[in-house]
Amino acid sequence: MNPPENLIKEIQAAQRFYIVPHVFPDGDAVGSALALAEALESLGKEVSVKSRDPLPIQYRFMQKAERFSNDFNFPEAQSSVLIIEDCNTLERTGIKDVKFKKTLVIDHHLLGDGDYETDTLATTVEADKVHFSDAHWIVSKSPATGLLIYHLLNALSVKITESMAENIYLAISFDTGTFRYSNTTADSLAVSAKLIDLGVSASYIADKLYNNWSEAKFLLFKQMMSTIEVHLASVSVAVVTDSMFKETGALGEDTENFVNFPLMVDSVKVSVFFREYSPQKWKVSLRSQGGINVATVAGNFGGGGHKNAAGYRISGTLDEIKGMLLEKLKKAL
Amino acid sequence: MNPPENLIKEIQAAQRFYIVPHVFPDGDAVGSALALAEALESLGKEVSVKSRDPLPIQYRFMQKAERFSNDFNFPEAQSSVLIIEDCNTLERTGIKDVKFKKTLVIDHHLLGDGDYETDTLATTVEADKVHFSDAHWIVSKSPATGLLIYHLLNALSVKITESMAENIYLAISFDTGTFRYSNTTADSLAVSAKLIDLGVSASYIADKLYNNWSEAKFLLFKQMMSTIEVHLASVSVAVVTDSMFKETGALGEDTENFVNFPLMVDSVKVSVFFREYSPQKWKVSLRSQGGINVATVAGNFGGGGHKNAAGYRISGTLDEIKGMLLEKLKKAL
Numbered sequence: 122m123n124p125p126e127n128l129i130k131e132i133q134a135a136q137r138f139y140i141v142p143h144v145f146p147d148g149d150a151v152g153s154a155l156a157l158a159e160a161l162e163s164l165g166k167e168v169s170v171k172s173r174d175p176l177p178i179q180y181r182f183m184q185k186a187e188r189f190s191n192d193f194n195f196p197e198a199q200s201s202v203l204i205i206e207d208c209n210t211l212e213r214t215g216i217k218d219v220k221f222k223k224t225l226v227i228d229h230h231l232l233g234d235g236d237y238e239t240d241t242l243a244t245t246v247e248a249d250k251v252h253f254s255d256a257h258w259i260v261s262k263s264p265a266t267g268l269l270i271y272h273l274l275n276a277l278s279v280k281i282t283e284s285m286a287e288n289i290y291l292a293i294s295f296d297t298g299t300f301r302y303s304n305t306t307a308d309s310l311a312v313s314a315k316l317i318d319l320g321v322s323a324s325y326i327a328d329k330l331y332n333n334w335s336e337a338k339f340l341l342f343k344q345m346m347s348t349i350e351v352h353l354a355s356v357s358v359a360v361v362t363d364s365m366f367k368e369t370g371a372l373g374e375d376t377e378n379f380v381n382f383p384l385m386v387d388s389v390k391v392s393v394f395f396r397e398y399s400p401q402k403w404k405v406s407l408r409s410q411g412g413i414n415v416a417t418v419a420g421n422f423g424g425g426g427h428k429n430a431a432g433y434r435i436s437g438t439l440d441e442i443k444g445m446l447l448e449k450l451k452k453a454l
Numbered sequence: 455m456n457p458p459e460n461l462i463k464e465i466q467a468a469q470r471f472y473i474v475p476h477v478f479p480d481g482d483a484v485g486s487a488l489a490l491a492e493a494l495e496s497l498g499k500e501v502s503v504k505s506r507d508p509l510p511i512q513y514r515f516m517q518k519a520e521r522f523s524n525d526f527n528f529p530e531a532q533s534s535v536l537i538i539e540d541c542n543t544l545e546r547t548g549i550k551d552v553k554f555k556k557t558l559v560i561d562h563h564l565l566g567d568g569d570y571e572t573d574t575l576a577t578t579v580e581a582d583k584v585h586f587s588d589a590h591w592i593v594s595k596s597p598a599t600g601l602l603i604y605h606l607l608n609a610l611s612v613k614i615t616e617s618m619a620e621n622i623y624l625a626i627s628f629d630t631g632t633f634r635y636s637n638t639t640a641d642s643l644a645v646s647a648k649l650i651d652l653g654v655s656a657s658y659i660a661d662k663l664y665n666n667w668s669e670a671k672f673l674l675f676k677q678m679m680s681t682i683e684v685h686l687a688s689v690s691v692a693v694v695t696d697s698m699f700k701e702t703g704a705l706g707e708d709t710e711n712f713v714n715f716p717l718m719v720d721s722v723k724v725s726v727f728f729r730e731y732s733p734q735k736w737k738v739s740l741r742s743q744g745g746i747n748v749a750t751v752a753g754n755f756g757g758g759g760h761k762n763a764a765g766y767r768i769s770g771t772l773d774e775i776k777g778m779l780l781e782k783l784k785k786a787l
Contacts (some may be wrong), residue, residue, distance in 0.1 A: 298660075299633055299634055300632055300633055300646075300656050300660070301632055301664070303655070305656035305657060306650070307647045307648070307650040308647070310643050310656075311643070311644060313633075314641070314643035314644035314647060315640070317640040317643060318640045323633050323635075323638035323643075324636035327631075327635075331634070331718065332718045334718045334719045336684070339716070339718070342679075343680070343682060346675075346676050346679045346680070347680055349676060383672070385664065385665045385666075385667045385672070386671075387665075387666060387669075388669050
């Protein structure tokens with residue numbers, strides 16, 4: 122994969138950069154930003170990494186993480202190039218009414234895709250152009266922005282350090298589920314092999330990504346497990362209530378992947394996860410494996426998403442909202 | 455990695471082979487055997503894959519799995535070459551009193567290592583020779599026998615088919631936890647990239663390895679989760695009783711990785727798993743992260759293993775055996 126020449130030229134020509142990931146940055150967004158910032162600095166440029174939201178606690182261990190700032194001001198905007206990464210609209214960065222000298226885009230999402238929560242798979246649709254940017258590189262078949270950053274660094278003749286390598290490795294690992302998701306490509310493995318040769322420890326990063334549960338999260342998971350019921354032979358239903366959060370001290374973000382857990386079971390075709398984010402107010406997550414379109418199901422309740430991952434918000438008692446959903450799922454099965 | 459010339463020569467010179475993995479074959483042993491068998495056949499040789507134990511149910515989906523036989527007889531032994539793989543002693547294969555024309559060994563375990571249950575990490579100790587064999591290739595720093603098979607096939611100029619690639623990919627994935635364990639090497643990722651280029655789907659194999667739980671196993675896991683207690687601030691204790699097996703219909707092998715689950719929690723340094731395999735008879739598994747030598751702890755009860763993974767068997771009531779273990783752990787912490 123080769124980055125477009127106009128992107129290379131814009132980067133080579135400029136001196137001062139702001140690198141901005143999408144709001145609520147994830148592992149790919151953070152790793153890509155930190156690696157790119159260090160790389161551009163190694164070329165003698167001035168770089169700030171700015172994010173609307175703070176660095177999530179689980180990424181504080183990352184090398185060069187201290188440069189990740191959520192002081193979301195851009196005093197030198199007019200003389201600086203903005204690089205937005207892991208997203209392709211200004212809206213997704215949270216930037217409003219700031220005029221930069223130029224804007225560049227590096228991303229692997231669908232053009233204009235605004236629903237990252239449920240955007241679990243990259244697709245093969247390519248963006249022809251991003252109108253607002255001066256140059257862009259958007260490759261939706263790339264499993265991670267981090268993989269694009271690796272190729273960009275090579276195209277810029279950057280000497281990749283161990284810390285750049287580690288941040289890129291984390292980015293690729295995060296977005297491929299460490300090579301378990303269907304977006305995993307030969308290139309993502311081949312590049313990761315080179316990153317390990319540069320000093321990355323695969324098990325260290327995996328440990329940081331997957332073995333980082335707090336005791337509170339584990340206690341919540343334990344309580345969630347005890348709620349699991351199987352309905353209609355193939356629908357798993359799990360619940361986390363407001364009082365469970367209070368009892369365990371866990372946070373909303375701790376439940377991020379809970380909905381995926383029951384999909385380990387062969388016979389489970391749909392996994393439903395009810396999270397009570399304030400009394401009788403629920404965030405409902407749906408995951409599907411094997412044909413049922415959960416976006417359609419979520420649409421019945423004013424939500425949406427993708428075929429295999431969707432969600433909606435709803436108010437009511439658990440019995441009410443569960444009954445309503447199961448009725449719709451019964452028709453969809 | 456290049457296989458030794460005498461191994462290549464012995465394989466090239468022979469016409470008839472028995473390939474035999476270790477008893478209770480795992481993903482690496484099965485994938486390696488199936489890939490090697492297909493490869494030798496593609497060179498015009500006659501090959502049987504024989505195992506003391508049947509193919510575990512989770513590997514029945516594998517390409518060419520039908521050739522995996524546990525009809526453990528060797529009618530043509532005297533005119534055949536025996537290749538034992540993923541182990542390096544005859545004892546580990548279950549073969550007794552059979553005389554073969556020649557015996558070859560391909561493995562990545564420590565020389566003579568007989569405790570595979572707890573042999574979770576390859577080490578850097580190399581075997582100089584395996585006395586009983588005519589040629590051997592034992593590379594204990596290789597994360598998987600499957601990786602050795604890949605290099606052997608190249609050295610034999612075998613054209614690697616999609617089915618060979620898939621079986622090798624599964625072997626490497628299994629033994630590296632799909633690139634999450636500390637044995638993961640750059641070479642294991644680089645070779646896996648080539649296997650994907652040959653047609654392997656990373657997500658298909660990951661799905662078969664990790665999302666294959668039976669409902670019975672899931673129900674048992676749910677019950678196990680409800681038993682988890684944390685002792686001494688950093689020791690997780692989980693239990694599966696004989697009556698839980700009966701209630702859920704799950705099998706002993708279903709609990710294989712349960713002991714690792716609590717290690718996801720940051721504060722857990724030792725994970726203990728008590729499995730009641732018949733009334734008041736227990737198999738105790740210990741895992742450690744962060745310095746405590748659980749082999750020493752297991753040694754107190756006549757067991758053993760490695761620093762980070764050990765176990766023993768014991769009889770008694772749960773309260774008795776738990777109390778005895780916690781007392782020893784208290785001293786070790």
